[in-house]
Amino acid sequence: MKYQAIKLVRRPVGDITSDIFERVELETPALKDGEFLVRQTHMSLDPAMRTWLQDNEDSYIEPVRPGDIMRAYGIGDVVESRNPAYPEGARVVGVTGWAEYTLGGEDMQVVDRSVDIGALMSVLYVPGLTAYVGLIKVGRPVSGETMVVTGAAGSVGSLVGQMGKAEGLRVIGVAGSEEKCRWLEEELGFDKALNYKDPDLGEQLAAATPDGIDLYFENTGGPIQKLAFDRMNRLGRMVVCGNIAEYNNDVPTPGPSWVDINLKALRVEGFVITDHYDKAEESTLAMMGYLQKGQIKFRSHVLTGLDSAIEGVQLLFSGQNQGKLYVEL
Amino acid sequence: MKYQAIKLVRRPVGDITSDIFERVELETPALKDGEFLVRQTHMSLDPAMRTWLQDNEDSYIEPVRPGDIMRAYGIGDVVESRNPAYPEGARVVGVTGWAEYTLGGEDMQVVDRSVDIGALMSVLYVPGLTAYVGLIKVGRPVSGETMVVTGAAGSVGSLVGQMGKAEGLRVIGVAGSEEKCRWLEEELGFDKALNYKDPDLGEQLAAATPDGIDLYFENTGGPIQKLAFDRMNRLGRMVVCGNIAEYNNDVPTPGPSWVDINLKALRVEGFVITDHYDKAEESTLAMMGYLQKGQIKFRSHVLTGLDSAIEGVQLLFSGQNQGKLYVEL
Numbered sequence: 001m002k003y004q005a006i007k008l009v010r011r012p013v014g015d016i017t018s019d020i021f022e023r024v025e026l027e028t029p030a031l032k033d034g035e036f037l038v039r040q041t042h043m044s045l046d047p048a049m050r051t052w053l054q055d056n057e058d059s060y061i062e063p064v065r066p067g068d069i070m071r072a073y074g075i076g077d078v079v080e081s082r083n084p085a086y087p088e089g090a091r092v093v094g095v096t097g098w099a100e101y102t103l104g105g106e107d108m109q110v111v112d113r114s115v116d117i118g119a120l121m122s123v124l125y126v127p128g129l130t131a132y133v134g135l136i137k138v139g140r141p142v143s144g145e146t147m148v149v150t151g152a153a154g155s156v157g158s159l160v161g162q163m164g165k166a167e168g169l170r171v172i173g174v175a176g177s178e179e180k181c182r183w184l185e186e187e188l189g190f191d192k193a194l195n196y197k198d199p200d201l202g203e204q205l206a207a208a209t210p211d212g213i214d215l216y217f218e219n220t221g222g223p224i225q226k227l228a229f230d231r232m233n234r235l236g237r238m239v240v241c242g243n244i245a246e247y248n249n250d251v252p253t254p255g256p257s258w259v260d261i262n263l264k265a266l267r268v269e270g271f272v273i274t275d276h277y278d279k280a281e282e283s284t285l286a287m288m289g290y291l292q293k294g295q296i297k298f299r300s301h302v303l304t305g306l307d308s309a310i311e312g313v314q315l316l317f318s319g320q321n322q323g324k325l326y327v328e329l
Numbered sequence: 330m331k332y333q334a335i336k337l338v339r340r341p342v343g344d345i346t347s348d349i350f351e352r353v354e355l356e357t358p359a360l361k362d363g364e365f366l367v368r369q370t371h372m373s374l375d376p377a378m379r380t381w382l383q384d385n386e387d388s389y390i391e392p393v394r395p396g397d398i399m400r401a402y403g404i405g406d407v408v409e410s411r412n413p414a415y416p417e418g419a420r421v422v423g424v425t426g427w428a429e430y431t432l433g434g435e436d437m438q439v440v441d442r443s444v445d446i447g448a449l450m451s452v453l454y455v456p457g458l459t460a461y462v463g464l465i466k467v468g469r470p471v472s473g474e475t476m477v478v479t480g481a482a483g484s485v486g487s488l489v490g491q492m493g494k495a496e497g498l499r500v501i502g503v504a505g506s507e508e509k510c511r512w513l514e515e516e517l518g519f520d521k522a523l524n525y526k527d528p529d530l531g532e533q534l535a536a537a538t539p540d541g542i543d544l545y546f547e548n549t550g551g552p553i554q555k556l557a558f559d560r561m562n563r564l565g566r567m568v569v570c571g572n573i574a575e576y577n578n579d580v581p582t583p584g585p586s587w588v589d590i591n592l593k594a595l596r597v598e599g600f601v602i603t604d605h606y607d608k609a610e611e612s613t614l615a616m617m618g619y620l621q622k623g624q625i626k627f628r629s630h631v632l633t634g635l636d637s638a639i640e641g642v643q644l645l646f647s648g649q650n651q652g653k654l655y656v657e658l
Contacts, residue, residue: 051592059592060563221587234389235604240591247588254583258550259576261584261599262569263380263388268597270590275564 001028004306005069005099012053014248016317020053021070021098021310028101036081036104040096042117043074043306043327044126045313046155047219050247060272070098070309073126075117078104086110093125098309100329109280122155122298122324124287126273130241131159132283133276135167138269139215139239143168146209148228151219152193153180155324156241159287159296160217161190166295169215172208174224176319188297196220202227212236221245221253229256232266240270248317299323330357333635334398334428341382343577345646349382350399350427350639357430365410365433369425371446372403372635372656373455374642375484376548379576389601399427399638402455404446407433415439422454427638429658438609451484451627451653453616455602459570460488461612462605464496467598468544468568472497475538477557480548481522482509484653485570488616488625489546490519495624498544501537503553505648517626525549531556541565550574550582558585561595569599577646628652 002025009022028037052064052071064071074096081088086104094108111120122128134156135141147164151157152173161184164171173184173193181193192208194201205227212233218225221243232238246252261268290296301321303312308327315321331354338351357366381393381400393400403425410417415433423437440449463485464470476493480486481502490513493500502513502522510522521537523530534556541562547554550572561567575581590597619625630650632641637656644650 056592058563058589060594218587218591225587234387240587243586243588243591246586252586252588254585255587255590256584257572257575257581258547258554258569258584258597258599259572259581260387261597262547262572263385263599263601265389265599265601265604267599268587268590270587270592270594270596272592272594275594 001101002026003028003100005097006306006309008053008064008066008068008070010066011055012050012248014250016050016053016248016314018310018314023307026099029103031080031082034083036078036083036086038076038092038096038102038104038108039079040074040076040100040102040329042076042121043072043096043098043309043329044121045303045309045316045325045327046073046126047242047244047247047316049313050244050317054247060274072096072098072309074102075111075120075125076102093120098306100306107277118298118300118324119291121326122300123159123291123296124284127155127159127324128287129276129280129283130156130273131163132286133271133273133279134217134239134241135160135163136286137276137279138271139217139237141167141169141215144170145214146170146172146211147215147217148172148174148205148209148213149217149219150174150196150222150224150228151242151244152184152190153177153322154219157217157219158184158188158298158323162188162296163290164215165189165191166290166293172205174220180322183299196222196224205231215239217241219244226256229260232260232264234264236264236266238266238268240268244317301325303327305329330430331355332357332429334426335635335639337382337393337395337397337399339395340384341379341577343579345379345382345577345643347639347643352636355428358432360409360411363412365407365412365415367405367421367425367431367433367437368408369403369405369429369431369658371405371450372401372425372427372638372658373450374632374638374645374654374656375402375455376571376573376576376645378642379573379646383576389603401425401427401638403431404440404449404454405431422449427635429635436606447627447629447653448620450655451629452488452620452625453613456484456488456653457616458605458609458612459485459602460492461615462600462602462608463546463568463570464489464492465615466605466608467600468546468566470496470498470544473499474543475499475501475540476544476546477501477503477534477538477542478546478548479503479525479551479553479557480571480573481513481519482506482651483548486546486548487513487517487627487652491517491625492619493544494518494520495619495622501534503549509651512628525551525553534560544568546570548573555585558589561589561593563593565593565595567595567597569597573646630654632656634658 184193
């Protein structure tokens with residue numbers, strides 16, 4: 001059976017552009033014992049993709065190399081199987097690729113077909129595990145604290161902010177448009193949302209955090225990082241989940257001096273979810289709990305057709321996606 | 330009874346200079362119930378003193394203000410007491426000041442008179458608690474890992490490196506002279522010592538850490554910070570104990586970009602011992618254990634007379650002290 005897939009043909013220089021990808025036609029393989037074939041139905045587009053394209057062998061995950069099919073997380077149906085753990089007709093989630101079909105792997109998880117696809121993509125799967133590990137395990141929030149989250153209207157940031165409210169924090173979101181800020185304040189219940197493009201961001205941040213900042217959740221990088229750093233309280237935690245503003249820079253912007261990390265006893269800690277797959281079940285239960293109590297709302301930005309990924313992934317870096325970005329195949 | 334003390338008269342601009350201090354004569358007070366009078370016998374000089382002099386109300390400890398007696402940690406004898414927990418003749422350690430006498434506080438600890446003063450000052454008290462908390466509690470070393478420690482010939486760094494060896498680490502020390510490097514390698518058993526003044530420090534560090542760095546213990550700041558950062562392994566820890574190279578700068582040098590903190594899942598964590606006094610007993614036991622097994626050697630740099638502190642404290646910032654610096658009164 002023939003199917004469409006998208007390969008990386010060269011690494012990006014600066015921004016991701018369409019010409020680094022190429023559409024190819026492939027044929028599904030004959031299955032060996034233990035293998036199964038997945039027809040992908042929904043494919044997630046995530047900021048981490050930019051880091052997968054870098055020629056960085058030190059990174060947490062193997063880079064996608066020119067000639068490889070572009071990597072993705074996705075949802076699909078098992079259409080043929082020689083593995084009893086993944087029977088024909090099962091719905092699975094896991095690492096797929098920019099392709100209509102993919103050979104399933106043992107790291108795929110079977111999920112219940114009754115779960116809403118939007119909730120699965122936007123709350124329970126990649127963004128949910130990321131938000132759960134980052135906020136709860138790394139950030140260790142304490143009720144009454146003040147949290148600032150950047151990329152607050154993004155797939156992870158919007159969850160982190162709402163979970164923070166559910167955990168009793170005062171939550172300030174930082175986003176890139178007035179529309180996003182309104183959504184955060186009026187729909188998601190953030191205490192305050194700031195537009196990082198406003199020239200007086202520093203003054204606005206100071207006014208919004210009169211008691212300083214205890215927990216900073218970094219999704220973006222950019223000038224807000226230093227502004228927030230300077231307002232951190234003693235024993236504060238800074239969770240480094242992403243730095244999307246830096247991914248297209250060849251020479252990343254320096255971070256704040258470490259003097260205050262010492263004097264204020266701060267903890268600046270990064271994480272990547274590939275180290276935390278063992279917490280997937282715990283995370284799903286926690287996220288289902290927030291959903292059932294009505295503590296989490298989400299919005300999805302859905303594209304259609306495999307090809308839409310090529311231009312679509314760029315929305316993540318221009319900040320034009322509204323909600324969790326994914327492709328329906 | 331009259332006694333000598335040294336006051337801060339103005340904050341330093343850049344380096345500490347003698348003219349920011351002034352000698353004064355004071356009179357010991359009459360004791361109220363619960364009070365006790367301590368004649369200081371040994372006074373510790375520590376790099377942290379530079380940060381106490383800064384006009385930084387956000388710091389972990391109240392700044393010393395012009396007009397105040399300069400703060401110190403010290404050892405002394407109770408010479409008069411109206412507090413049964415601190416009887417006359419007891420030896421105590423705690424926060425004293427640059428003064429021959431001081432009113433004791435409830436935060437002082439009585440210590441056994443049989444303990445060697447050099448060991449108490451150099452291994453068991455301030456540097457020991459700092460090294461113990463920083464390496465064991467914050468750094469969480471795992472046998473077989475590679476550690477780089479800066480300020481390695483200093484009071485804290487020399488303990489951290491030797492404790493690292495005792496815990497099964499490969500230990501690379503960074504210090505500021507050939508003599509110090511020889512001492513680290515030949516006397517203290519460091520696997521390698523590097524002189525940060527060598528122009529090819531980066532190449533030397535790379536050669537000394539062929540498997541990368543798992544644990545970085547920062548006492549100094551300076552260019553070594555970024556060189557080490559770039560060699561950190563995934564899930565590495567960077568313990569920020571001090572930044573002595575930065576204390577005399579008005580505008581501290583920026584730190585490394587946070588992109589790799591995310592991609593390598595690094596933890597950069599600062600600490601100050603005032604948050605960890607509750608671990609003093611645990612720390613003393615652990616440090617006594619290392620001493621008894623012959624795993625820790627120390628050297629003390631002893632000055633004489635209260636006045637010697639004024640010039641003596643500057644040795645810490647020029648790197649000219651050889652071992653733990655303290656004053657015998």
